[in-house]
Amino acid sequence: MIDFLSIVWNVDPVIFRIGSLSIRWYSILFVAGFPLGYWLFERFYKREGLDTKLLEPLLYALLIGTIVGARLGHCLFYEPAYYLSKAHWVEIFMPWRGGLASHGGAIGVMLATWWYVHKYGKKNGFDILWVFDRLAIAVAFAGCLIRLGNLFNSEIYGTVTDLPWGFIFERRGETLPKHPTQIYEALTYLLLGLFLLWNYNHRLDKRYRGWFLGMFFIICFGMRSLIEFIKEPQVEFEESMTFDMGQLLSIPFIIAGIVLLVYAYKKKIPARRIPPEKVHHTPKKGQ
Numbered sequence: 001m002i003d004f005l006s007i008v009w010n011v012d013p014v015i016f017r018i019g020s021l022s023i024r025w026y027s028i029l030f031v032a033g034f035p036l037g038y039w040l041f042e043r044f045y046k047r048e049g050l051d052t053k054l055l056e057p058l059l060y061a062l063l064i065g066t067i068v069g070a071r072l073g074h075c076l077f078y079e080p081a082y083y084l085s086k087a088h089w090v091e092i093f094m095p096w097r098g099g100l101a102s103h104g105g106a107i108g109v110m111l112a113t114w115w116y117v118h119k120y121g122k123k124n125g126f127d128i129l130w131v132f133d134r135l136a137i138a139v140a141f142a143g144c145l146i147r148l149g150n151l152f153n154s155e156i157y158g159t160v161t162d163l164p165w166g167f168i169f170e171r172r173g174e175t176l177p178k179h180p181t182q183i184y185e186a187l188t189y190l191l192l193g194l195f196l197l198w199n200y201n202h203r204l205d206k207r208y209r210g211w212f213l214g215m216f217f218i219i220c221f222g223m224r225s226l227i228e229f230i231k232e233p234q235v236e237f238e239e240s241m242t243f244d245m246g247q248l249l250s251i252p253f254i255i256a257g258i259v260l261l262v263y264a265y266k267k268k269i270p271a272r273r274i275p276p277e278k279v280h281h282t283p284k285k286g287q
Helices: 025-047 052-078 089-093 102-124 128-152 181-206 211-228 236-240 245-267
Strands: 007-009 014-018 021-024 167-169
Touching: 014 025, 021 025, 025 052, 025 128, 052 089, 052 102, 052 245, 102 128, 102 245, 128 181, 128 211, 181 211, 211 245
Parallel strands: 007 167
Antiparallel strands: 014 021
């Protein structure tokens, strides 16, 4: 019997159509993360004395890295047999058909950041951890928007629940209320972003390099792993697994987060950028 408090969800994922072109809520929310991230980084760069002209190549690198990484992550981690077949390999290059994986997106972001730091970092006084620490803040808010996009698509939801906030996803043919795991994750990422941003704004000089990224990995992927227990399998082969693909892929990130926190407190490198001209050179004996 359906609880009368359940929420019947039948929102059209398409905002409007122009001929054969359709603009979806998911696309708008996904793309919205980039101007939001740009705005945050503009604040970070100004506060720490960096030229904001350096933001443009970072934005383009992250845009390409996120989309390519997320698409390849879905194709290779979740449905490799389908996408690597002769009949369907060309669909790898069609992300608009659906299928983006956050773990693949994270890897793409890392590679894009490595390129950016290799090209611009040394002469401007920042390293890859400095960028990652600030990216962690922006990505947390972007992740919140993406999960809301999943909600509008009526996808990646959970198992049957009798809780009063269960969603009946009518567009997927569901007749029973399911956990709105998209909202659970969106709230997790929102709170994580606010937590990290508060620490940046009020405790930057008391944090060490790597702390922000370490906390992001532990909380983001730790909560992701817990929420996965009440998610329905995304692909058929996960049905026989004790831990699904999302949980298995989260383990390395959680371990990396712990390692980063240990590194941060052991090395004690200031989280704030140190301009090259302020880095003191210790004279050699005899100089």
